Amino acid sequence: MLADRLARFTAGLRFEAIPPEVVDSVRLRVLDTLGLALAASRADFAAALLTIVAREQGPCTVLGTDRTASAPLAILANGALAHGLDFDDTHAPSITHASAVIVPTVLALAEGLRLDGRAVITAAVAGYEAITRIGMAASGAFHDRGWHATAVCGPFAAALAAGRCDGLDAPALTAALGIAGSCASGVMEFLEDGSAVKRLHPGWAGHAGALAATLAAAGVTGPATIFEGRFGFYTTFVGKPPDLAPFDTLGRRWETLEVAFKPYPCCHYNHAYLDGALELRAAHAIDATIIDAIECRVPAAQVPIICEPAPTKARPRTTYEAQFSLPFSVAAALAEGRIDIDTYSPSRLGDPRLLTLAAHVRYAIDPASRFPAVFPGHVRVALKDGRVVEARVDNARPARREAIIQKFRANAARALPPARVAELEGGVLELDRVASVVSLLRLCRA
Numbered sequence: 001m002l003a004d005r006l007a008r009f010t011a012g013l014r015f016e017a018i019p020p021e022v023v024d025s026v027r028l029r030v031l032d033t034l035g036l037a038l039a040a041s042r043a044d045f046a047a048a049l050l051t052i053v054a055r056e057q058g059p060c061t062v063l064g065t066d067r068t069a070s071a072p073l074a075i076l077a078n079g080a081l082a083h084g085l086d087f088d089d090t091h092a093p094s095i096t097h098a099s100a101v102i103v104p105t106v107l108a109l110a111e112g113l114r115l116d117g118r119a120v121i122t123a124a125v126a127g128y129e130a131i132t133r134i135g136m137a138a139s140g141a142f143h144d145r146g147w148h149a150t151a152v153c154g155p156f157a158a159a160l161a162a163g164r165c166d167g168l169d170a171p172a173l174t175a176a177l178g179i180a181g182s183c184a185s186g187v188m189e190f191l192e193d194g195s196a197v198k199r200l201h202p203g204w205a206g207h208a209g210a211l212a213a214t215l216a217a218a219g220v221t222g223p224a225t226i227f228e229g230r231f232g233f234y235t236t237f238v239g240k241p242p243d244l245a246p247f248d249t250l251g252r253r254w255e256t257l258e259v260a261f262k263p264y265p266c267c268h269y270n271h272a273y274l275d276g277a278l279e280l281r282a283a284h285a286i287d288a289t290i291i292d293a294i295e296c297r298v299p300a301a302q303v304p305i306i307c308e309p310a311p312t313k314a315r316p317r318t319t320y321e322a323q324f325s326l327p328f329s330v331a332a333a334l335a336e337g338r339i340d341i342d343t344y345s346p347s348r349l350g351d352p353r354l355l356t357l358a359a360h361v362r363y364a365i366d367p368a369s370r371f372p373a374v375f376p377g378h379v380r381v382a383l384k385d386g387r388v389v390e391a392r393v394d395n396a397r398p399a400r401r402e403a404i405i406q407k408f409r410a411n412a413a414r415a416l417p418p419a420r421v422a423e424l425e426g427g428v429l430e431l432d433r434v435a436s437v438v439s440l441l442r443l444c445r446a
Contacts, residue, residue: 002227002247006133007173009250010126010160015118015432018125022254023432026121026128028404029089031428032261033082033103034444035411037063040084041446042414044346045196045319049080060108061441064415071108072207072214075158078104079203083150085341086323087265087411088202091258092375092395094135094153095143098259100202101154102127102161105210109165110437117434119165125256127161132255134227137242138234140301140372143188147237151186151201158209159216168217178222179212181233191305194312194321260398263407264339266323268396269302272377273326276391277333280381284389288335288353294361296326297378299371307363314358319344327361328354330379341411415446 015023040046041064053062053069060074063081068074082088083100091098106123109115134153135142142149159180163173186205190198216222227233227242234242246255264274273296280286298307306326307313316322322329322344331354332343348354369376374395382388399407405425412421424443427434434440 001224002242002244003174003177003224004170005247005250006130006156006160007170007177009129010164010173011168011170013122013126013164015122018122019254022125022256023121025256026124027429027431028261028401029099029124029259030103030107030120030431031408031425032404033088033099034063034424034428035408036085036087037078037081037104038415038444039341039411040081041065043084045084045199046081048196049084049199050077053077059112061111061444063444064446066446071112072210074108075104075210076200076203076207078108079206080199083202084199085265086267086320087262087341089259089261090268091132091135091255092260092268093139093258093373094132095140095149095372096131096135096153097150097202098128098131098157101131101150101158101205101209104203105158105161105206106165107437107441109162109210111441113165114436114438115165116436117431120437121432123161123164126164127157128256128259129250129254130160131157132259133246133250136246136255137244138238138240139243141238141240143305144301145238146188148186148188148198148201151205152184152237154202154205155180155184155208155212158206159212160209162210162213163216166213166217168213172216174224175220175222176209176213176216178224178226179215179220180209180222181226182222183208183212184233190320191324194316194318194324196318196320198320260396261404263397263399263403264329265341265344266329266339267306268375269306270326270329271396272375272393273330273379274333274339274377275393275397276377276379277330278337279391280379280389281334281337284387286334286381286383286389288357290383290385291334291357291360291381292384293382294330294334294357295380296330296361296363297366297380298326298363299369299376300365300367301371303363303365314361315355316349319346319349322349325358326363327358330361331357334381416443
C-alpha cells in the first residue's frame, strides 16, 4: 500500500542519508519561502489573510508580523503568505507548489517543539519526496478535473512532515495519511473571477496535514488504503488508479532537486513564454511601439488556465487574474523588459500601454508539446517592418543559486531592516548547524 510505503520512508529517513545537494536545496527553499512570506506580509491582501490569527496566541511566529499563534494557525497564515505573491517554487511533473506547503509546516512545528535545523531538513525532505510523487502519480489529471493539485496533494505531505517532527512511527503516519486524504480539497474555480482564495490553498493543506498528524498521534485512525482503495484518493479525484512508477524510486531519486525556483511572480505556465519574450526583446531591440502581433504556441491543457476566457485574460480585473494571464504577462515582458512583483500591482492593471499590447497576443495549440513533463514556451512576434522573430524555450528556466539569494534579499527587505535580512540569510544558509530554529524565526517578526 502506498500509504504504508510513504510512512515507512518517512519514519526511517535519517539526516545522514540525505545527499548534500538535497540538504543545500532545502536550505535555499527555506530561504526563498521566508523571503516570499515576508514580502507578502506587506502586500495589500495580507490584512484579510491575517484575520485568522488576530485573536490567537501561541508559540509560533506569524512571519513578518508581531503576532504568534498555535502551530496549525501559524501554518495556515504562513502558507497563505508564502503563496500569496505566486512567486513560490513549482515541481513541474506533479504541478505542485511544494515549498509553500512544506516549509511553513515544518518551521511551525520545529519552533513549537524547539527542534534543530537537521530535524527541519529531514522532515522537509520527507514532505517534498511525498508531494511530488503523489502529484506525479496522476500528472496533469488533477488540473484537468478542476482540482488544484497543491491543495489536494499537499495535506498528505504536510501530515508526513508534521508527523516526522512529532516523532510518529510508521503506523501512526499511515493513519495520518488516511485522515489527511479524507479532508483533502481545493477547486480551481478562482480562475473564473480572479478570486484571492487560491492564496489559502497551501496554508490550508499544511494546516490540514498538521492536524491529521496530531489526531493520528492521539489514536484517531484513517484508512490505510487511502490512495489506491475503492473509494480512495485517485479513484475519487481523477477517476483512475495511480501510476505507481514514481513511488518505486523513493529514497533513490530525490525529487526535491526537481522543484524549480521561480524567477517571475506569476503562474509557472507563463514562465517559458516570458523567458522567450525577454530574449527577443533584448536580441532585436523590441519595444511596444514596433509590435504588430504576438502568437504563443500553447499546450492544450494550459489554455483554460492562462489563455481563456480571452476577454479577461487580455484585461485582467485583479492581481491574481493578471498573474494567470499569458497575454498580460507577455505584454509586460515585451513592453518593460522585466517581470517583478510590481508588474502585477493593482495600479498596473489599467495601464493602457500594457492593455493595448495584451490585446495583440493570440495563442495556437501546440500538439507536439511535452507538457506537463516540462513547461515549454514558444513565442512569435510580428513587427511592423515585416520581420517575424521567434523564440522556443523547451522548459521554464529555474532561478540559479545567486539569483535565489538576491531574490530573498529583495523580498525580505520589504519587511525587515538590512541587518536583520543579512542575519536571517546567514542563519538559514547554515540551517543544518542551527541548534534551534526559534532564534531564526524570531528574526522574522516585525
